[in-house]
Amino acid sequence: MTLYIDPPTWPGHGRMWSHLVSDVSYEELHTFAASIGCPPRAFERDHYDLPSHRYADAVAAGAVEIGSKELVRRLTTAGLRRPKGRPA
Numbered sequence: 803m804t805l806y807i808d809p810p811t812w813p814g815h816g817r818m819w820s821h822l823v824s825d826v827s828y829e830e831l832h833t834f835a836a837s838i839g840c841p842p843r844a845f846e847r848d849h850y851d852l853p854s855h856r857y858a859d860a861v862a863a864g865a866v867e868i869g870s871k872e873l874v875r876r877l878t879t880a881g882l883r884r885p886k887g888r889p890a
Contacts, residue, residue: 805834807865808873810854820857822850822865823873825880840862847884848877 804825811888822840824831830847835842837848838859852860861867868876877883880888 805865806868806873807860808870810857818854820852822852823877825876
């Protein structure tokens with residue numbers, strides 16, 4: 803199981819956010835997110851939004867730190883990318 807997380811550089815709602823993804827399946831992603839206490843409402847199309855204060859929790863649980871561009875590349879290569887406007 804390999805999950806990936808980018809640095810918390812995305813602003814929103816007064817916080818900085820990371821994206822948590824799988825390059826295998828959404829099932830793997832949902833299972834990992836649940837295991838670190840990430841609520842289902844944090845899932846958006848193809849990733850979980852994780853606030854900066856939870857970043858270390860994800861890494862400690864085994865998420866691999868990668869840059870944002872690499873994260874999107876892996877997600878796209880795996881066929882799991884769901885950009886806005888594209889049906890699920």
